[in-house]
Amino acid sequence: MFLNPSKFLFLMTLISGTLVSISSNSWMGAWMGLEINLLSFVPLMTNSNNLMATEASLKYFLTQALASSTLLFSVILLSQNNFFAFFFPESDCIINLMINSSLLLKMGAAPFHFWFPGVMEGLNWLNSFLLMTWQKIAPFMLISYCWEKNMIFFIVIMSVMVGSFGGLNQTSLRKLMAYSSINHIGWMLAALIVGENLFFIYFTLYSILSLSIIFLFSSFKMFHLNQMFSLSNSSLIKFCLMISLLSLGGLPPFLGFLPKWIVIQSLVESNNVFLISIMVTMTLITLYFYLRITYSSFMMANSELKWNFNLNQNNLNYYMLILSIFSIAGLFLITLMFNIF
Template sequence: MLFLINSNKMFFLFIIFFSTLISISSNSWLGCWIGLEINLLSFIPLISNPNNLLNSEASLKYFLTQSIASINFLFIVILNFLILKNSFNNNITSILINSSLLMKMGSFPFHFWFPNVVEGLSWFNCFILMTWQKISPMILLSYYMNLKFLFLVMIFNVIIGTLSSFNQTSMRKLMAFSSINNLGWLLLALSVSENLWMVYFLLYSLFIFIMCFLFYIINIFYVNQLFNLNLNFMIKFSILINFLSLGGLPPFLGFFPKWMIINYLILNNLLVMSFIFVMTSLIMLFIYIRIIYSSFMFYNIKLKWSKIFIKNNFLIFINIFSLISSLGLIISTLFFI
């Protein structure tokens, strides 16, 4: 996917990368805001396309929501330093700062823009929006967390991301609501430990990259295309394995970080919260399995001339990783014995 990007978009990708580094390495809130603004202004040209109305609409929606979040963030920071004399211990102030950062990453209760923006993007831009664009707000959120408020946000993230995934016909919207669901897990991992958050985020980004790459090379945007297209069995198998890993089914590799988070919840007697997180993961697995089961079982017309053959050396790596992921929990537990 990276090799198909022209030099202008590669330039904006480098700016996005360095703007994230500016935000997370700044020693002042104003420097963090500057990094967020550079990130916003560099991502807009990457997703906008004058020849595509959906891309232009998505870029406008993204610009408006991110601008509102940035204005709120800057206003609260200035208000604290100039008027409230840097009294960051105020609960209302912490909730306001957390809310502006939650709007940046597309979390509940500011998640309404996220699926609509993802629907108008290409798969590569969807991957960036669902992974890299969440790094800066989440790390800034870890500097100043209101845990009582965020626990409520985590629970509603996993519930809304799961319930909204039902009856979705668009694969991009399905992946967007899956991202909202995983955002609840990411916030919980961030409240536990930054190392746990990093492990979860890296594995989540890897699964999202593989899914977006597979959907990109076979040009799939809607669920019924998985049923109608005469796809190769290994491609469907890779989609199945990565869907199950993304949902957190043991013994796949995606279960490993969720296992550690559930273990933390049980050890700290947060049984109701662990029950909600586990049940929403099971419902997400049901949604994934229903889609991939239908694509395996529904055969409309099998014509040799309509067979889709894809020659891509990167698919070999994806198939190998899918086999490794199927034994991921066994491999991961060996390092802890």
């Protein structure tokens, strides 16, 4: 997962493009930041030795270019809004819908998600982690400036449904994580409706839990579901993977349940019971394919391959235990919040 100097430079440009986008005080500046982010992420994705990575980078570039052109066209219309409002009184609503649609396409929310699993399938785990987490920051921040309530509610429902049902028939771990990310996009949009502070809490915990899972997948070069049964003879690693996945799915009392609990409570208080009922039901389906990944960990006796991986097993156990501490800490945090409230 180490980067050469050129890749590191592109990574720094990627970070700076996101910062330019979220700190800009005009839509044109935000668009420029998104373009810097796009043009620095494509070289990170490409790999001359892997045709799938090249294909994924091309898919990503074409999709993001379409979203960027739609956003730029919407910004131009917004600058001439006084002229269009004279002929079309509903122009404000139409322009907001176009801006929202372009940003949702950039982050991969359903029903604009069709490019996301295919692009994830061609990436390595480091780029997959960036696509699942960092690449969503700028679109989320920009969509918080002009979101349409009814449209966002529809996107939340679509995202949790597509993220749940889409992962049921997948055997690729990268596609499973992609559909899991789509499901979490729905929850993060719901958190964004409640408030930006809750969104930051949810996004931070989601990034930490995703990092712990992707670190293990990357360390063992695991890309498909059948490789889970030959993971390792280390019970600690299996336990850490099980805890991290169940926490990512939002199973109480792990830490991943904490932001979902706050979202549920906030939406119930605002009388959005129908929305939260769909979200909770669909999340139970995502827990099913998380349990399918950790199936071998739950088995009391299962066949294991005995070859040795070229890894420092002690250091790997140590890192995995540190990352999983965040999930296990949810037991104490949620208990403490129950006592306070």
